[in-house]
Amino acid sequence: MSTLTLWTVIISLGVGSFLLRFSFLGLVGDRPLPPWLLRHLRYTAVAILPAMVTPLVAFSNEAGTGPEPGRLLAALVAVGVGMKTKNVLASIGSGAVVLTLYILIMG
């Protein structure tokens, strides 16, 4: 990649990301948002994050065609522990331990 391309990308992403983050917070300010919008926004995190993670887990094998068993198992354990304990660290830890053990055992 050329230096010009790299800097074009860095500057565009920096400015673009800021504008995305600033959009509502900066421009809408204290005007009340309509109830239908708020009702949808309540589900941003629980919709977007799984939507981002699912393909990363489901197509995690080397060819990108299906799940890699260790990663699928680690993801399921992390979700299960997270829902059960409501503890972020316990969830991350259990997922990491499962994946590490899987790699050690299956080599």
Place this chain on the structure above:
Amino acid sequence: MSTTTTKTAFWRGVRDSAPFTLVAGPFALLFGVLATEAGLNLFEVMTFSLAVIAGAAQFTALQLMQENAPTVVVIISALAVNLRVAMYSAALTPYLGRAPMWQRVFAAYLLVDQSYALSHQKFEAEPAMTVPARMAYYMGTCMLVMTVWYGASLAGALIGSALPPQIPIDFALPIAFLAMVAPAMRTLPHVIAAFTAVVVSLFAAAVPWSLGLIIAGGAGMIAGAQAELWMERRA
């Protein structure tokens, strides 16, 4: 326990965010390593991490640049991956929208998964918090995470390619996001929203430029909102 003064709110935010440094650290470290391997120098790596502060978007851009994708495609794809921050911005507006403009500018720059997830949960649970207390809590959640983000980017760039390839550090991202979302499954509409997003994301994975993420996320939000309306009507 209610969070009353801005000072206690700030430190509460710092404490609540501590576990997330374990999340932000590895990503920034990995980005530093991978970007250095891709040929970026220290100044370029650090400017990238400081300007964008978005692991997924930075990895997307790095990947596409190495594939020599057109610059426009690189930018659009990385911003599409990062579109969710606009939704976070909208979600926090009812709570922080009345803060002074200069504070909102800083808050916008620092808006990432961690600061959003922690703050939104907190503001929802404690509706009596004042706007300054909310802003203090928000900045508290950013302080440690951002320090670790910058530091780990630097460490990654310095380490370069010294990291053993067997370590599955790439999978820290999915695990971390799952860990953030699992405790948020408080009600049936939350579960329905997540389940819908998961199913749609599998079908939308082939949509170019990462727009599948936006489609699946949008579908999940609509499903959650509809489920909420349906339950209200039944109640």
